[in-house]
Amino acid sequence: MKAWQLTAHGEPSNVLALRDLPDPVPGPGEVLVRSEGFGLNYADVMAVKGLYRDAPAPPFIIGYETVGRVEQCGAGVPAGLLGKRVLGMTRFGGYAQLACTDHRAVAEIPDNMGLGEALAMATQGATAWYMSMIAAPLQTGHRVLVHSAAGGVGQLLTQIAVRQRCEVYAVAGGKEKMDYLRSLGAHHVIDRSQSDYSEQLQRLLGKEKLDVSFNAVGGTTFKKDMKLLGSGGKVVLFGGAERGSGAAFGTLRFVWNMGLVIPIFLMMQSKSIIGVNMLRMSEHRPVLVGACMQGALAAMQEGWLTPKVHPLFRAQELPQALQLLGSGKSIGKVAVSW
Secondary structure, eight states: OEEEEEOSSSOHHHHEEEEEOOOOOOOTTEEEEEEEEEEOOHHHHHHHHTOOTTSOSSSBOOOSEEEEEEEEEOTTSOGGGTTOEEEEEOSSOOSBSEEEEEGGGEEEOOTTSOHHHHHHTSHHHHHHHHIIIIISOOOTTOEEEETTTTSHHHHHHHHHHHHTTOEEEEEESSHHHHHHHHHTTOSEEEETTTSOHHHHHHHHHTTOOEEEEEESSOTHHHHHHHHHEEEEEEEEEOOOTTOOOOSHHHHHHHHHHHOOOOHHHHHHHTOEEEEOOHHHHHHHOHHHHHHHHHHHHHHHHHTSOOOOBOOOEEGGGHHHHHHHHHHTOOOSBOEEEO
């Protein structure tokens, strides 16, 4: 099979190589999927830079999701999956023409479902569904902050929060993203490229406080969000985009900027911090992850969850696709077709 391998850490154009590699063999409980294409996630950008702790040492194949047909079934897998078109989540290995995945973390999809739309419901769809429906269930009237709201996860969180009749404060950068977020129904759009988002948010909130913050940025934004949070409120951390440097100093600065959290103060203020890492979830709770993916897919098929997908990249254009995702200029899902 052909697959993109990460050979070292650095810029995508310098460290990714398209190679011929042995076909993987599905183990017990796994299916082998012949891929039509795969999706990109911000964790991929971090892995290329050497900033993703769960990633193995190079060389290895990145990638957390694939769409294709089940070509082989391992021991213990229902035979009915053979030949089915599926959306699957992978623990790395996604940037390949063949990928193995736990059969409990796949969902059958119709032939007429678009590749990019389907991939938007994998890692990002499952993440958004888990956070907004299970980890921090959104309720009518909640004041909800969404960071990176025009990104793959953010666009879905924004739509779910609007659907749940929350007051939505959506943060992104640039006029195009502001217009897009307004089209999704966000009540307040905050352009972080114009001035500090927390100052803009404080003016909008007045004397009110946030109920939930979905934070994919970390660093300095964490402390700011905690100050804006009301009693019973939750900060849901699911990324660290502010950690831009692979140098040791950059990592230390990122951690320092997060500040010190003293548990008893959380109790006294009745505030919660929830961490979400869907890679770990897929390892230990694949059934739950599969259910979240199914929930997001069902919402899309019902017509109220509508992911925006960047025009598909060809397989040979993967470095450019990662460069775009890492630049922060993309809107919605970024995906690659074989």
